[in-house]
Amino acid sequence: MPKDATGILSEIKRTYLIEKLKSGLREDGRKLDQFRNFTVEENFVPRAQGSAFVQLGRTKVIVGVKIEDGEPFPDTPNLGVMTTNVEMLPMAFPTFEPGPPNEDSIEIARVVDRGIRESKMIDMEKLCIEPGKKVMIVFIDIDVIDFDGNIIDACTMGIVKALNFARYKPDPEGPEIALPINNHPISVTMVKIGDDIMCDPTLEEEQMSTARLTVTMTEDGKIRAMQKGNFGSFTVDQIKYAIDMSERVGNQIRENILGEVK
């Protein structure tokens, strides 16, 4: 996690923020279980098969989905393929550097990918064209262009939107069709500051927090993926509390992004 431009968060700021939390409010006035304002704009890159532009507070990401045919993995000859890559572009933050993904980007991409994959959002069997020979490959690529915390949830929102509205031609001569979609996973990332658990952290909150937990769930109330990060710990009760928060907040987000689903 990057330090802010002036180095680490100043001790004065930290004291102020923690003091404020005692009143149940965060620095920007949000409640603990409240997301920042967000918009998820569909079809930002019209030539991609699916795309979305997400603004989550001051965090901005572009999600692009390319769907091409290719070979399946040898051990899953009748399943389509999905890959997820997150580029923390140097334009997004003063200390981000160009180059191959670092461990932060890799973790983010893998957590986001796991949420989508384990939910079985896309029905991979339906992406098989000729078993062992030809399947559809869904390339999900994400550009992080402006960074103010909580990349994971911004990415997941954008992917769910982009996949949901993606259109592609399995046969170049044939009609455009939608991806076979099973459900709509939403990740909710929470951090712990002192003993408080709050969702959708800003960068400053990420810097102040001791531990992070992402819980991805689907509309059926099932947990699909979890990931704890950072040096601190959670009690088991805190984790259960976080799962409840994820379910409740995630349902709101899902409806916000997709409208009445199905």
Place this chain on the structure above:
Amino acid sequence: MPKDATGILSEIKRTYLIEKLKSGLREDGRKLDQFRNFTVEENFVPRAQGSAFVQLGRTKVIVGVKIEDGEPFPDTPNLGVMTTNVEMLPMAFPTFEPGPPNEDSIEIARVVDRGIRESKMIDMEKLCIEPGKKVMIVFIDIDVIDFDGNIIDACTMGIVKALNFARYKPDPEGPEIALPINNHPISVTMVKIGDDIMCDPTLEEEQMSTARLTVTMTEDGKIRAMQKGNFGSFTVDQIKYAIDMSERVGNQIRENILGEVK
């Protein structure tokens, strides 16, 4: 562009050189539109299908051409393939380092490649053996072994010579044949020092200059490729002047290298 061994060009030297230019002459006594002495020796690497050893003043490059069969690119199934790679070997200059090509080498290789490719010097359709399956691949590799400026023109000269005299066997059992050659592009690289435009810069002249322009033309008087480099600018009139210089000087070089062409 490397600094010289003692760091940057000294101010005294710079003043002296510019003073001399006022009389219309360069440090080594050349006129503005005059190349250094050069030789282009054919067949320096007999086991390659084509090769040349170029000495342009104190700049020396070895061009090697390997012609092998392989697969065409999917989007050009009935065209042969050509690649150009320039290695600025660490033996060529005190500050050159081993490793993958840096941005200078990449630019040089791409400018040189573009001149050859856009001139359609090689008739790529005739390098197709079986459409979509098998075509001839022309690998052009260049070793820069001694560096005193103007790599681009040294490379182009060497490639034109090496390709023109290359011999290969499309069928391992069959006879050796020449490449299908359409024409003979020559690049002329010029730099701007003060308001003077001069061709074939030495390293010192490259270091003193504010802008660089390469114009590659064929014997039919057509412009095939251009590339401006460095931080300065050219007026449109200066560019037209440079194009004229390229045509005039390029014709001399072409005749020098190839004799009476065709």
Place this chain on the structure above:
Amino acid sequence: MPKDATGILSEIKRTYLIEKLKSGLREDGRKLDQFRNFTVEENFVPRAQGSAFVQLGRTKVIVGVKIEDGEPFPDTPNLGVMTTNVEMLPMAFPTFEPGPPNEDSIEIARVVDRGIRESKMIDMEKLCIEPGKKVMIVFIDIDVIDFDGNIIDACTMGIVKALNFARYKPDPEGPEIALPINNHPISVTMVKIGDDIMCDPTLEEEQMSTARLTVTMTEDGKIRAMQKGNFGSFTVDQIKYAIDMSERVGNQIRENILGEVK
């Protein structure tokens, strides 16, 4: 070769060791042609097709052999393939760093590989399943986990043991079979300290020595591979002396590892 933890070998230590050598004994009491105690434990990694755990004094390596089918090299369509890779793991020594193999690891892997390959220990023709299409590939991978000198001989011992007892299924449905083994090469590495030649150097002895020589021989008394290392030199007589030592000591090692061979 790494320096020890405290930097270079102290001058006092060096003088002491050389003084002791005058009496014909090494610091640990060994004679010049005596190996350290060693054990070569078979089948350390049961799921690999072959494996061994070697302790040579305080040096420890794990050898793993995977045997998979794949394509032959185009120029040897009816031969199996063998590769050898040595990882000098950072756990093995304070100054070893993670990352791709450095020149020391590469040299070690190539010397070890050459000894096995040039002895024709494995009958590569028998690893061909369908000429030009399918052959068995023998991947030999070595983890160096604890380092106190003489990696080369530790690796060779482990490979010979692992290959000798490897079992694989050329046909997934068929029975397990042994590799076709022709002979059992043993490498003996010697260093020169002053004018003395001694085998199986510890790290301290490697650091003190001026030159290194590895001689790999088979049970028929043939020399199969040699490699000199380090900045010093050997007289021709010293090399002949080293070859004799390799043959004599190598025969003991072979018997120790394999029992009565064949």
Place this chain on the structure above:
Amino acid sequence: MGTPSNVKLLDENGIRLDGRGPQELRPIRLRTDVLERADGSAMIEWGGNKIIVAVYGPREAYPKHTQDIEKAVIKARYNMAAFSVDERKRPGPDRRSVEISKVISEALTAAVMVELFPRTQIDVFIEVAQADAGTRIASLTAASVALANAGIPMRDFVVGCTVGKVEGKVVLDLSKEEDNFGQADLPVAVLAKTGEVVLIQMDGDLSKEEFNEGMSMIMTATARIHEIQRTALSEKYKEMDMGGAE
């Protein structure tokens, strides 16, 4: 330039596939302040191109040996998003983007008062979200605005355009099909006030007359495009006057 093809790029009236006349530009939309972390930013939509530019700096040049004791070093990084082109592109720089980054850096250096900030670097990060021919000159045009948006002193604006040759005719601002199947491509960037050329590349096949014709078209076009740059910046200032939105 591409291979010959059956695509008919000009009709009998000289009208192009997308309905434009020979000297007509594609629609251009340019905005500033599209990012919050960056010191300056701009987004340009030019035909189907969609490009975001962020500027950071001047800040201390790093690593140290890249410092120039006499001036700021401009480091442009041109990058294509994996989803920006028809076939998914592997992330990371390829040889083409290394070359484009270099010529863009050089062109911008001619316009910025680099001598004011010795030992620093000015980073210009260019992300092509959707590519549609002419990305390098669209990037330059937006980068110039992003630099101004970052408050970096400039002696002039860099503004670019391309001409090309299709079916033997010189036309302005090549589209993707024209770029793929045309006979020449000539991207040029100039300083807005002086008209001096700070970037020129060309490939294909042009006579000297065609070159001259093309350069005139570019000079006319860049003057119009420069107006779009000025408007984008003044709209920002208008907003600021009103304590406006965003």
Place this chain on the structure above:
Amino acid sequence: MGTPSNVKLLDENGIRLDGRGPQELRPIRLRTDVLERADGSAMIEWGGNKIIVAVYGPREAYPKHTQDIEKAVIKARYNMAAFSVDERKRPGPDRRSVEISKVISEALTAAVMVELFPRTQIDVFIEVAQADAGTRIASLTAASVALANAGIPMRDFVVGCTVGKVEGKVVLDLSKEEDNFGQADLPVAVLAKTGEVVLIQMDGDLSKEEFNEGMSMIMTATARIHEIQRTALSEKYKEMDMGGAE
């Protein structure tokens, strides 16, 4: 989690393929001092897992910009030997091992008194010689012991275990087949004394009730596994008392 398959992972009596009951651990064997150069070391055999851990440090953090002026930085490096898995793995880190190295580093940091050694790093090198499901929590369990073996002050031990779901049932300590063909995998590591969770990852499909059931099973299991950690260390001290072997 893998694809559906015909493999029957539980029989009618709830007995697993390898004969274990739902709450039964695989055999675990843990030893210290398996290496001589390292400051501390341990080897764990857990089912078919065979993992060696070496600890070096605290030593000056390098490169300098990685130093933390307030505490030691723990750098775990999880690496799979080329021969550790069914199909030979190319040497070098892949994305999975980068992620695992990160979560292991974070979990260990919670247990070590890192504040005692500012500006240093503690390297934890983990080599998986044979992999058999649950390598990350087996690695953590062994790493904790290797740190103690190196004499590094710790406020608590980290001890891990997994639960998973197979054929709709929550079971402890997944085997390789259960990991490949099961419906969920939940690796967790806790501090031995406090039971606080320092690592949790999950993938698959769990209801909240199943999650709660799994967490209880893990809490019971980790208490037992922590005993194995203590025994491994005390055997070392026993040997030392007797001036013992090795």
Place this chain on the structure above:
Amino acid sequence: MGTPSNVKLLDENGIRLDGRGPQELRPIRLRTDVLERADGSAMIEWGGNKIIVAVYGPREAYPKHTQDIEKAVIKARYNMAAFSVDERKRPGPDRRSVEISKVISEALTAAVMVELFPRTQIDVFIEVAQADAGTRIASLTAASVALANAGIPMRDFVVGCTVGKVEGKVVLDLSKEEDNFGQADLPVAVLAKTGEVVLIQMDGDLSKEEFNEGMSMIMTATARIHEIQRTALSEKYKEMDMGGAE
């Protein structure tokens, strides 16, 4: 060593494919001062080998941690041009060239008075323009001359040659076919004055008697090759006396 083949490498009179007798060298041509930037240079043509060597230094060793406080570090870099072999080689070092660079560096270190230049490095850049068996010993032979040409103090020259075994006979200076299809290859480099061995590698299959026979042949041959080294250098000095050409 290659696979068995039908190629007949020796005829009934013991004459080799290229007409040489068993103890006959291929033609060798060696020149100095072939480059202008380098501090010293040489080009050797040995059979079909064509190799250029450049020397820079002694100069400060970089990066700093590579400095040796007691002596100069010799860094040879053996590189094959992409066009130097039958099938085009991808540029950049492979494992073979890393190993050869290392043994060449070590062999040259034995000859150079490295103790005179602590903390420096001497770069020896070797470019193989055409490869034809025996490149490493041809490179060493030329490198030694290039070092002398650079004015670097040496206690002796390094001079190399190979022997090999074809059709059961030991022969001098293997050709490419003999290298590919022979039974053994033994490249050796010695100090010219003392005959001490500074490089020896071997692969294939040699009895002790064959090894001894081969070493005698090498000792005779290197004496002749050393004469070629001396001539190459004296021709340079002759030119200098006459204020000669180049």
